[in-house]
Amino acid sequence: MTAADVTRPAADAAGAAGAPPGPPLPAPAANAAADNHAPAGDFDAVVVGAGPAGSAAALVLARSGQRVCLLERGPYPGSKNMYGGVVYPRILDGLLPEWWEDAPVQRWVTRRATMTLTDDQALTIDFRTESWGRPPYNGATALRPEFDAWLAAKAVDAGAVLVTSTTATGLLRDGPGGAVTGVSTDRPDGDLRAGIVVACDGVNSFLAKQAGLHGPVDPANYTLGAKEVLAVPARTIEERFGLGPNQGADFEIIGCTGAIPGGGFLYTNRDSLAVGVVLHLPALATAGVRPEELIAGLKAHPAVAPLVAGGELVEYSAHLIPEGGYDMMPALAGAGILVAGDAAAMCLAAGIWLEGVNFAIASGMAAGEAAAAALAANDVSEQGLAGYRRRLQDGFVLQDHRRLRHAPHLLLSERVQRRYPQLACDIVEDLFTVTNPEPKPGMRRLVRRQVTASGVRLRDLAADTWRALRTFG
Amino acid sequence: MSAAPPGSDRPGTATGSHEPASPSPDHPGTATGSHAPASPSPDHPGTALDPIVVCRRWVDLRPSVDPLTGAVESDPRTSGASAADDAALEWALQAAEAWGTSVVAVTVGPTGSQAVLRDALAAGAARAIQVDLGSSGDAASVAAEIAAVARALSARMVLCGDMGVDRGSGAVPALVAAAMGARQALGLVDLTIDPAEPGVVTGWRRLDGGRRQHLRAQAPFVASVEGASIRLRRASLAGVLRSGGAPIEVVAATGPTGGRVPSWMPASTGPGRPRTHVVDGPDPHEPAWRRVTLLTGSGADRPALRVVHAEPVDAAHQLIAALADWGEWE
Known part of the structure; x- marks a missing residue:
């Protein structure tokens, strides 16, 4: 059929006086505008936030046969994300076998270094292995706008309904203080009701706070990550860092943040470098130093400058990181609601182990499984959702966090x-x-x-x- | 649906005109020209049941430029409709609501362009049609396809954004009008839609020299609007959910236009060029290296960067003063 063969619906034969011959026009009632106020579709679960945690939760829920809506405030999953680091996706082995075949990674990390800097000295512990460059791999540098979109697409393929450019503005409850029964959004007629809400709405989770799951916010539990992305040709990166094609390097740096507790990082993407600092929030607030000044100092250090020389700045961004670990975690479940990912402070900042995406994915998967089980049992009470915490305790998420709960205080x-x-x-x-x-x-x-x-x-x-x-x- | 903009020229005044966009031998139409309609009759106003076709172009709103090679890279994730296309959709929806008819969203492009049709469906369009022309169609081909759809729908009103955000030719609306044999009201900054007069819009558009023109267009017409003329409504959640699974009609391109658009139109549009900037040449008696450094500013003392904390008005004055100091503001 061509453009010239487009037909009008035959539902309305009224036509128009003087109108050219042709099939009847649609009746006015056919306007979508006229019935746009139809109630939103009901879902078994609403997952708020299409980051790694949210998409993993939606994927698990959709595969279990639940009707799940994945809400994302950005125009596409990952659009609001500035993360530029290493992801460790082995947690996906069970969920997405051979995920590496189509996961949008930048480089497979085969070199890992920890740099200790003073003003004019550098001591580096440098390790590399070829085995990390082969399936099933270990870690990879990734751009989250690509990675998040990829994982969300998996959830959509499994049957989740992705709604973008829509912000969850609050919780719907079954009466004052009652169980959570959905979310309100910033769209007209935007209430979305569901049996359960999985809040994966990021580090500053308004939903978890509104649900009363978070205690008082202590800025000491947060750091600010600030990052520059510098465009550097792929071949130059490989020459400077001693890498083969598709191989990447991960440099974690200490001693580069002056009087502010924190650290630095340098990651190799395909044809760009991510360089930046992570800064303890209260100390940053009192230091009177701007993050970009510290990044500039890091880039000018004699041990770092040759690695980033000539890089064209293509992006600057900053984001809060919940580094407080186990001690800052909120209650993970309430009646009708679960919290996962950064919203639940599932970010491990333990010096030699700096991991977040894998913890987010794992917590999202556990939330999806627990939510599906609760829905199947028709019990979404706080007790009915207790399986979420049990799953996290049985796995690495809470075991690692609990074991390393004192690491942030020691390292800072x-x-x-x-x-x-x-x-x-x-x-x-x-x-x-x-x-x-x-x-x-x-x-x-x-x-x-x-x-x-x-x-x-x-x-x-x-x-x-x-x-x-x-x-x- | 609004009153005339304050300060604009009134119809009939010395600087303004009140030209009905009605093509006839005695009345050549709008300032941008018009073409005698072939069918239907130009004097037949729109009826309550004429669908309104709104054109949606899928374009990368934030293309990235490789700083190392200068290559422009498009990304489907950052692509969508321009503000002008969104404004056209909003005007079309308001007209449809006022006149009790429906809106058909049409795009000419690759599969990815369906995203802008779903946005239209979410906002209230009744129907969405994608003409599968890939991404290589020139303005004339795109216009011919839109006109073919409009003809097939017996639509007599077509609304478009005035110009693509990617330095498009801006010729598509006029070419659609030509292909349809319809009147044209292009570059409108404001529209008035009277529920009592279906198929007729009045509107204002800019003219050179800061003047404005008041137009009255009667179906059949093609109108293009600027992005700032109105803001697209926020689609309801139900609309968004429904649009995700709504059918989109995909039709093949009709192919060569066969003379449905004027043959005198340029075959292609060149890349955008910055406006010329007159630079006084250096003294020709200076050595070559000196002339080059003077022309390029290489090695010249630069004004020290300074941070200004000021109220907006004062800040604007200081910016202008700085630009004047640098020779960038006359």
Whole structure:
């Protein structure tokens, strides 16, 4: 059929006086505008937020046969996201076998380095393995606008209804203080009723707060991540970082944020670099320093500058990160509502382990499973949804968070942030500085000398070492 | 549906005109020209049952430019309808509500362009038609396809955005009018729709020199509107949900236009060029390297960057002063 063969519906034969011959026109009642006020379709579940947690929850729910609506405030999943880091998608092995075949990754991380910086020193622990560059892989750099859209499409393929450009503005309840029965949105006639709501609405979850699941907000539990994306040709990236095609590097950096507790990062995308800092929120607020100044300082450091030289800035963005870990998590379930992803503070910031997307996906999957089970049992009470927490406790999500619950406090302490990096760099510089005709000092003497010079008390060093062993051991 | 904009020229005044967009030998039509309608009769006003065709173009609203190569990359996720196309849809919906008729959204493009049709369905359009022309159609081909759909629907009113956001030719609305043999009212900044007079719109458009023109268009007509003329309503949640599964009619392109659009139209539109900027040449007696550095500003002292904290009006004055200092403002 061509454009010239388009026909008008034959429902209305009234026609128009003088109108050219042709099939009758649709009656006025056929206007969609006229019946746009029809009630919204009912769903078994509404998932708010099409990030990794939300899409995973929607995917699980849809596969279990539930009618699920996935609400996204941006024009497309991932459009509001600025994350530019490493994702560890092995959690998807069971849900999406061989996910790596079509997942939109930038580079497979085969090199991982931890840099300790002072003003003019750098000590790097650098590891690489080829095995991370082969299926089933380990981690990958990814641009979340691509990754989130991909995962949301999987949920849609499974039957979820994706509604974009729509913000959930509040909870619907079965009477004051009653069970959650849906969400209101910012669209006309925008109430969306459902048996259960899965709140995956991000770090500043208004829905979880409205549900009374969050306690008082403590800024000390949050950091601000600020990032620049620098365009650099793919071949240049591979030469500078010693990578093969599709191979990527992940640099985590400590000692680059001045007096503000935090850290830095440098990731390789396909033809761009993500470089930035993560800053403790209260300290940032009082420091009078802007994040971009710290990024500029990081980029100018002698150990980093050659890696980012010539990069064209294509993006700058910033976002809150719930780094408080286990101790800041809200209640995970209420009557008719579950909370997952960043909304539930499922972000692991434990120094050597900086993971969020895999925890979000895992919590979303667990929420989807628990919600499906509750719907099947026709019991969406808080007790009926208790299976969500059990699933998280049985898996790595809560086990890792609980084991590493003290890591954020340890890592953000002044000694770990400033004194130990300086001490480590000074010891290594002393170790490798040839001072002939002086003979080489013994290691113990050298360490003792630098510890004394740093002002670090042995008692504190021993205590921190013990705490680190307890935390990470 | 609004009154004449304040300060605009009134019909019949020395700077304004009140030209009914009615093509006849004695009345050549609008300032942009018009073409004698073939069918239906130009004097036949629209009726309550004429569908209104609204054109929707799928375009990348935020194309990315590779800073290393200059290549422009489009992304379906950031693509959609322009503000002008959204305004056309809103005017069409208001007209349909006023006259008791329906809106048919039409796009000419690849499969991805169905997104803009679903937006139209969500907002209230009754029907959506995609003419599958890929993404390579020129303005004349696109216009011919839209006109073919309008003819097939016996639609006598077509609304479009005035110009694409990707430096389009802006010729499609006029070409549609030509292909339909309809009147044209192009570049409207405001419309008035009278429920008591179906098929007739009055509106204002800009003219050169800051003047405005008041138009009255009677079906059959093609009207194009600027993006700032009105804002598209926010679709209801029910509309959005319904539009997701609503059928979209996909039809093949009719092919070569066969002379339905004027052959005198340019075959293609070149890329946009920045306006020329007159630069006084350096003294020809200067050495070549000096002339190059003077022309390019390379190595010249730059004004120190400064941050200004000021109220909006004061800030605007300071910006103008700075631009004048830099020679960018006369």
